[in-house]
Structure formats: structure tokens, C-alpha cells
Amino acid sequence: MALERVWSWLDERAGSEALGHLLSAKVVPNHRYSFFYYLGGMALFLLAIQLGTGLLLLLYYEPGVSTAYESVKRLSSEIPFGWLVRSIHRWSADIFIGVLALHMLTTFFMKAYRRPRELTWLTGVGAFGLALGFGFSGYLLPWDEIAFFATSVGTAVAGSMPFVGQALLHLLRGGEDVTGATLARFFALHVVVLPFAALALLGVHLLLVQKHGMSVPPGLAESGRPRPFFPDFLLRDLAGWTLALALLAALAALAPAELGPKANPFASAPPEIKPEWYFYAPFQQLKWIPAHVGPFEGDAVGALGFLILGLLFTLVPFLDRKAARGERSPAFTAAGIAVFAYLATLTCYVWLH
Amino acid sequence: MLRLAPLSLIGAALLAAPTVAAPLAARNTCVNCHGDVQDEAGSDVHRAAGLTCVDCHRGDPSAEDHKSMGRRKEFLGKPTAWVAAEMCGSCHADIDRMRVINPGLPTDQLAQYRTSEHGKLALKGNKQVATCVSCHGFHGVKPVSDPGSPASKGRIVETCTRCHNPAYMAGGSVPTDQLEKYKLSVHGQKRLRERDPGAPACSDCHGNHGAAPPGVYAVTHVCGKCHVTQAELFVASTHVTYFRDGGMPPCTTCHNHHDILATSDALLGTGPGGTCATCHQPGDRCDLATAKMKEGLRSLGASIARARASLARADRLGMDVERPTYDLSGAAEALVRARVVVHTFSEEEFDKVIAEGVGVAREVDKEALARLNEYRYRRQGLAVGSAMLLLFAGLLILKARHLEKRRLGKEP
Numbered sequence: 001m002a003l004e005r006v007w008s009w010l011d012e013r014a015g016s017e018a019l020g021h022l023l024s025a026k027v028v029p030n031h032r033y034s035f036f037y038y039l040g041g042m043a044l045f046l047l048a049i050q051l052g053t054g055l056l057l058l059l060y061y062e063p064g065v066s067t068a069y070e071s072v073k074r075l076s077s078e079i080p081f082g083w084l085v086r087s088i089h090r091w092s093a094d095i096f097i098g099v100l101a102l103h104m105l106t107t108f109f110m111k112a113y114r115r116p117r118e119l120t121w122l123t124g125v126g127a128f129g130l131a132l133g134f135g136f137s138g139y140l141l142p143w144d145e146i147a148f149f150a151t152s153v154g155t156a157v158a159g160s161m162p163f164v165g166q167a168l169l170h171l172l173r174g175g176e177d178v179t180g181a182t183l184a185r186f187f188a189l190h191v192v193v194l195p196f197a198a199l200a201l202l203g204v205h206l207l208l209v210q211k212h213g214m215s216v217p218p219g220l221a222e223s224g225r226p227r228p229f230f231p232d233f234l235l236r237d238l239a240g241w242t243l244a245l246a247l248l249a250a251l252a253a254l255a256p257a258e259l260g261p262k263a264n265p266f267a268s269a270p271p272e273i274k275p276e277w278y279f280y281a282p283f284q285q286l287k288w289i290p291a292h293v294g295p296f297e298g299d300a301v302g303a304l305g306f307l308i309l310g311l312l313f314t315l316v317p318f319l320d321r322k323a324a325r326g327e328r329s330p331a332f333t334a335a336g337i338a339v340f341a342y343l344a345t346l347t348c349y350v351w352l353h
Numbered sequence: 354m355l356r357l358a359p360l361s362l363i364g365a366a367l368l369a370a371p372t373v374a375a376p377l378a379a380r381n382t383c384v385n386c387h388g389d390v391q392d393e394a395g396s397d398v399h400r401a402a403g404l405t406c407v408d409c410h411r412g413d414p415s416a417e418d419h420k421s422m423g424r425r426k427e428f429l430g431k432p433t434a435w436v437a438a439e440m441c442g443s444c445h446a447d448i449d450r451m452r453v454i455n456p457g458l459p460t461d462q463l464a465q466y467r468t469s470e471h472g473k474l475a476l477k478g479n480k481q482v483a484t485c486v487s488c489h490g491f492h493g494v495k496p497v498s499d500p501g502s503p504a505s506k507g508r509i510v511e512t513c514t515r516c517h518n519p520a521y522m523a524g525g526s527v528p529t530d531q532l533e534k535y536k537l538s539v540h541g542q543k544r545l546r547e548r549d550p551g552a553p554a555c556s557d558c559h560g561n562h563g564a565a566p567p568g569v570y571a572v573t574h575v576c577g578k579c580h581v582t583q584a585e586l587f588v589a590s591t592h593v594t595y596f597r598d599g600g601m602p603p604c605t606t607c608h609n610h611h612d613i614l615a616t617s618d619a620l621l622g623t624g625p626g627g628t629c630a631t632c633h634q635p636g637d638r639c640d641l642a643t644a645k646m647k648e649g650l651r652s653l654g655a656s657i658a659r660a661r662a663s664l665a666r667a668d669r670l671g672m673d674v675e676r677p678t679y680d681l682s683g684a685a686e687a688l689v690r691a692r693v694v695v696h697t698f699s700e701e702e703f704d705k706v707i708a709e710g711v712g713v714a715r716e717v718d719k720e721a722l723a724r725l726n727e728y729r730y731r732r733q734g735l736a737v738g739s740a741m742l743l744l745f746a747g748l749l750i751l752k753a754r755h756l757e758k759r760r761l762g763k764e765p
Contacts, residue, residue: 235753
């Protein structure tokens with residue numbers, strides 16, 4: 001009774017009845033690949049964890065060359081549950097990018113990018129790019145040795161881009177080298193620019209998903225009536241989120257986030273520096289490319305290659321004409337499998353070495 | 354000086370300015386016969402400073418015949434013993450001259466040499482005794498800072514033992530076992546085996562130009578150059594009087610001199626390896642006091658080992674132990690200090706340091722155990738939290754299935 005009164009109070013002021021209608025009308029297609037529809041919700045849940053833990057970390061983190069490392073150390077060893085919050089933030093970032101990548105791949109192979117969902121695809125790819133930016137900028141913030149040198153290498157790769165490389169390098173580093181200016185930029189990027197951009201992009205993405213509903217792969221027969229989003233699908237979503245939370249807690253307790261020695265720009269780089277796992281593939285590719293490819297620098301060719309690959313991937317809804325007509329497009333599927341297999345092999349190679 | 358200066362300038366011109374040297378070269382007739390000596394001189398420090406043969410050996414370099422090396426020309430030839438020392442001292446003891454050539458060098462070498470055992474024998478005409486050239490070389494003299502110089506820190510042991518060996522000193526009254534003993538000593542091991550340039554060699558204790566065995570009571574000052582605190586504590590202790598009255602040199606009575614062995618807690622007391630047995634009997638006051646000291650050192654060492662093991666366990670489990678690990682260095686430092694404070698021969702002073710170290714080690718052990726407890730707490734929290742989350746997830750899935758079944762049952 002009381003709940004109904006609250007609901008009608010809200011409806012009178014905010015039109016919550018419309019939300020109720022929306023929820024009751026929303027359905028999820030039912031077929032043998034329906035499981036992949038949970039990935040979007042999982043990514044959303046992990047983003048919420050990132051924002052929540054990120055806000056808690058912000059209460060104690062102090063950006064600056066002489067304070068960043070010390071504040072992270074204090075947070076990990078002295079602040080009650082600081083280690084837990086930091087470890088969950090770190091692990092959920094890794095899993096978030098993994099889930100986003102899987103979400104994007106399943107969307108690709110289920111041809112969900114086809115007309116009329118081109119904009120949904122573009123906003124999704126954009127959100128993935130922002131997530132990589134979150135990872136790259138957040139990696140430097142503890143200001144430990146590995147963070148410092150990994151950022152030096154990462155920004156140097158950006159600096160090797162043809163034409164815009166040097167300007168990009170200066171923009172990222174705030175000068176010639178990785179210094180306190182770089183830390184200030186990365187901090188602002190990580191806690192202000194990227195979150196606002198991500199929330200805006202995600203808002204558009206979710207609105208478009210709401211408008212077009214979930215796509216069924218071309219030529220795939222549905223195995224039953226669509227499942228109502230509320231409560232059937234959402235309850236399963238919640239179960240998945242709960243399991244993800246249990247996994248995060250286990251990872252945080254068993255393998256807490258590490259903090260190496262404080263960054264020392266005058267020290268020599270550690271022999272085995274590696275970026276985050278999601279940059280393993282371009283990292284290894286750049287290592288394998290010779291110093292010079294014809295008249296061009298090897299790094300520039302590698303960086304440009306990945307840029308072109310990313311651009312083709314982004315524009316796939318406009319390139320795959322068959323899928324746009326609702327037909328099967330095995331060539332794109334085969335190309336996707338080849339690229340994915342190559343990237344996965346490179347990633348595994350770096351991981352194992 | 355007035356006589357030598359122009360000759361030095363000639364030498365400098367000869368060596369430094371080939372274009373001008375050509376007409377003057379004929380005037381240094383020494384090299385006409387002793388050209389090999391000039392080659393041997395190579396990068397000799399004196400040659401680089403512009404000195405030539407005549408600056409040391411005297412004589413007349415302009416004369417073409419043997420008269421250039423005659424008595425009238427004050428020719429010294431190959432000087433030995435005191436003459437050799439005076440020859441070098443003619444420049445090196447001359448403050449005015451050295452101020453011009455190399456103001457950084459001391460000028461008391463000859464004065465010191467005169468007081469050394471070497472110098473005393475040289476003055477008596479002993480031609481076997483070491484003079485300047487014995488240690489520094491002659492035609493190829495290098496600065497002492499050059500590792501190639503026989504007087505350099507790295508080669509001084511080799512240089513001293515060229516004479517201080519049983520073959521060269523046969524029949525003399527000076528002992529010749531120094532090198533063998535030094536090789537066994539903690540200093541020798543560091544210097545000869547580990548190549549530690551900071552480890553003391555002969556000249557660090559005996560001096561160089563004024564080389565002599567230190568006086569009995571000066572030993573504290575010699576050892577105290579490096580072992581400052583030990584020397585200060587010993588000099589302020591009651592034992593200094595007993596040593597003096599007994600005519601025993603401090604430091605070396607317990608630690609030996611050329612064969613100074615590495616210190617250990619076994620040196621304390623009258624037991625095996627104990628140095629107190631020189632004066633004390635088992636069961637006397639000293640023996641009882643040193644037994645307590647040894648127990649104190651053992652107890653502090655054990656406390657440190659226990660704390661270190663707890664820290665290592667916590668570290669392996671991924672807990673942050675940086676701060677307590679740093680704190681434990683206070684206990685390790687107290688252990689070092691306690692071994693130094695032994696030289697006060699005061700139980701009270703010693704016990705204070707041991708108590709301080711044991712206190713720090715216990716505190717660190719408590720910290721480490723607290724971290725291990727925290728680890729257990731985290732594991733238990735994880736187990737309980739995960740179980741609750743899994744239960745909740747299971748209930749959600751059951752509820753979803755139940756709702757789905759009910760919905761499908763209602764549908765036609």
C-alpha cells in the first residue's frame with residue numbers, strides 16, 4: 001500500500017509510470033546466442049564499480065610527483081580497506097576492458113552493427129576507445145617505476161605517428177619527457193575528461209539500444225518467445241553481477257594490486273616492462289617490426305597499421321553491405337576471425353613470455 | 354735552484370715543444386748514450402713537469418765527453434741510501450719549489466723519512482734499506498693516485514713485501530711473516546681477496562714516509578683512525594689502566610695485529626676462542642660478566658631472527674611490511690652497537706643497548722603478527738562474503754526460473 005502511494009507520488013511528479021511501461025514492454029530475443037546479451041549489462045555494472053571505487057580512491061589520492069606515490073602507499077597500507085578498494089578498482093578495470101572487448105566482438109560476429117544500428121556501433125566503439133584511455137591514463141597515477149616507464153614507452157609510440165606524432169607526444173606529456181606535468185594531465189584526463197565523455201557516449205548508446213532493441217543475427221531462428229527484460233532478464237543480470245562481485249572480492253583478497261618502487265626518471269628502465277594486457281598486441285607488434293620499413297620508421301608503420309585497422313573496424317557497418325541488407329556476410333566474419341586470432345595470439349605470446 | 358731552473362726549462366722545452374726542441378736536443382748529451390732510459394721514462398711525472406736527467410743526477414748535459422759525469426760537475430750517478438733520499442728531497446722538501454711545481458703535494462716526506470726505521474738505517478749508510486725510489490720507482494715515476502704506481506693504495510702491500518719477506522730480510526731481526534699473517538687477517542681478506550680498496554694495507558697503520566711500528570700505547574690511535582667509537586670507549590674504560598700497568602698494547606692484545614681475525618661473539622670470555630683468557634680465569638668476575646653479555650647478544654640476535662621470519666611470512670602472503678622491515682633495522686643497528694659497547698667493559702651500558710634492541714625487535718614481531726592476523730581476517734571475510742554472494746546469485750537465478758515457469762504456464 002505504502003509502495004503504491006510512493007509510486008503514484010513519483011508518477012505525478014516524474015512520470016515514473018512511463019518508465020514502468022518501458023520496462024514491461026522491453027523484451028530480449030531468445031535464441032542460442034542470447035547469452036551474449038548479458039555482456040553489455042556486465043560492462044555497465046563494472047563501469048559502475050569503477051566509478052564507485054574511483055570516487056573512494058579520489059578521497060585519498062594526491063596527484064603530484066612528491067605526493068602521488070606516497071598517497072597510494074598510504075592508501076594501500078594504512079587507510080582501512082584502502083587496499084580492498086584499490087585492488088577492486090584495478091581488477092575491475094582489467095575485467096571491464098575484457099568484457100567490453102567480448103561485447104564488441106560478439107556484436108561484430110552477430111552483425112548487430114547493421115542498419116539501423118550503425119550509430120549504436122559507433123558509440124560502442126567510441127566507448128571502448130575511451131575505456132582504453134582510462135586504462136592508459138590510470139596506469140601512470142600510482143607513479144611507481146613500472147608505471148613511469150610503461151607510460152614513457154606508450155607515449156613514445158604515440159609520438160611515432162606520422163605527421164601528428166610530435167604534437168601528440170607534447171600534448172600527452174606536457175613537454176619532452178614524462179614529468180609531473182604528464183601526471184597532472186593524466187589525472188585530469190582520468191577523473192574528469194574521460195568520465196564525462198564516457199557517460200555522455202554511454203547515455204547515447206543506451207538510448208539507441210532502447211530505441212532499436214536487441215538485434216538478432218541474420219538468418220538465425222529464434223528458439224522461443226522473447227524473454228521480458230523485467231524481471232526475467234534483469235534478475236539473471238543481477239545474478240551475473242553478484243558473481244562478478246564475488247570474483248572481484250576473491251581477486252582483490254588473493255592478488256591485491258601491487259605497488260613497485262617509486263618512479264625515478266634517472267634510473268634505467270626495468271628489463272621486462274610490459275603495458276597492461278590489452279596493449280600487449282600492439283606492443284609486441286611494434287617490437288617485431290624492424291627499425292625501418294623502406295623509407296619509413298618501423299614504429300610509425302606499426303602505429304599507422306593499428307590506426308588503419310581500428311578505422312576499418314569502426315567503419316564496418318558502412319563497409320559490410322550484405323549485412324546491411326540482412327544477408328550473411330562470411331567474408332567479414334572470416335576477416336574478423338583472422339584479425340581476432342592474430343591479436344589473441346600476440347597477447348598470449350606476451351603473456352607467456 | 355737558480356742553477357736548476359734554466360735546465361728544467363730546457364727539459365720542458367725539449368719534451369713539450371718539438372719545433373723548438375730540435376736545436377736544444379743536442380745539449381742534453383745524456384740521451385746520446387742513455388736513450389733507453391729516456392724511453393723507459395715514458396709518462397714519468399717528473400718528465401711531464403719538465404725535469405730532465407740533470408735535475409736528479411746532476412752533471413753537465415752540454416758536455417759531450419765523460420767529463421759531464423765528473424765530480425767537478427757534481428754528478429751523483431745512481432744514488433743509494435740517504436743520498437737517494439736527499440736527492441728527491443732537494444725538490445720535495447723545498448717548499449718554494451714545490452709551491453711552483455705542485456702545491457698540492459706535502460713537503461715533509463724527507464723529515465718524516467729521517468724519523469722512520471728506513472731513514473735511520475739509511476742515514477747509517479745501509480744500502481739495502483728502502484728509500485724513495487724503492488717504493489715510488491725511478492725513471493717511470495707515476496703519481497700515487499695512479500693505480501700503476503707501486504706506492505698506490507692497490508699495490509702497496511706488494512711493494513712493502515718486496516723487502517719484508519724472508520728472502521730479502523734473511524738474517525735480520527725484523528719479523529718477516531707479516532704478509533702470511535696479513536693474508537689471514539680480516540683486512541687482508543678484504544683487500545687481497547675481495548679487492549676492497551677501502552680495506553687497510555701496511556701504510557694505513559704504519560704510515561708511509563715515516564714508517565715505523567706504532568708505539569705500544571699509540572696502537573689505540575692507529576686502530577682508532579677507522580674504529581673510532583671502539584677506541585673512544587676503550588680509552589674511557591677501566592681496562593685502559595690495567596693494560597698500561599701490564600705493558601700490554603691496547604686493541605692488538607685481544608685482536609692481534611697483522612693477523613687480525615674477523616670479530617665474533619666467541620672472542621668474549623675465557624672459553625674456546627675467547628680473548629679474555631689472556632688475563633682472566635674461567636669463573637672469575639669477567640668470565641661471568643662476558644657470559645651474560647654473550648647471552649644478551651644471542652637473545653637479541655634470536656629476537657631479530659624471529660621478527661624477520663614473521664615479516665618474511667607476511668611478505669610472502671602479500672601483506673605490506675615495508676615500514677616494520679625498516680623499523681627492524683633499529684634492532685640490527687642495536688646489535689652492532691652492543692658489540693661495540695663491549696669495549697666499555699660496562700655491563701650496565703651493554704644491557705641498555707641490548708634491552709633497546711630486544712624492545713624494537715619485539716615491537717616489529719608484534720607488527721608482523723598483526724599483519725598475519727589481518728591476512729587471516731581478509732581470507733575469512735572473503736570466504737564469508739563470497740559464500741553470501743554465491744547464495745544470493747543462486748537465489749536470483751531460482752527466482753528468475755520460477756517467474757519464467759509461472760509466465761510460461763499462464764501463456765496459452
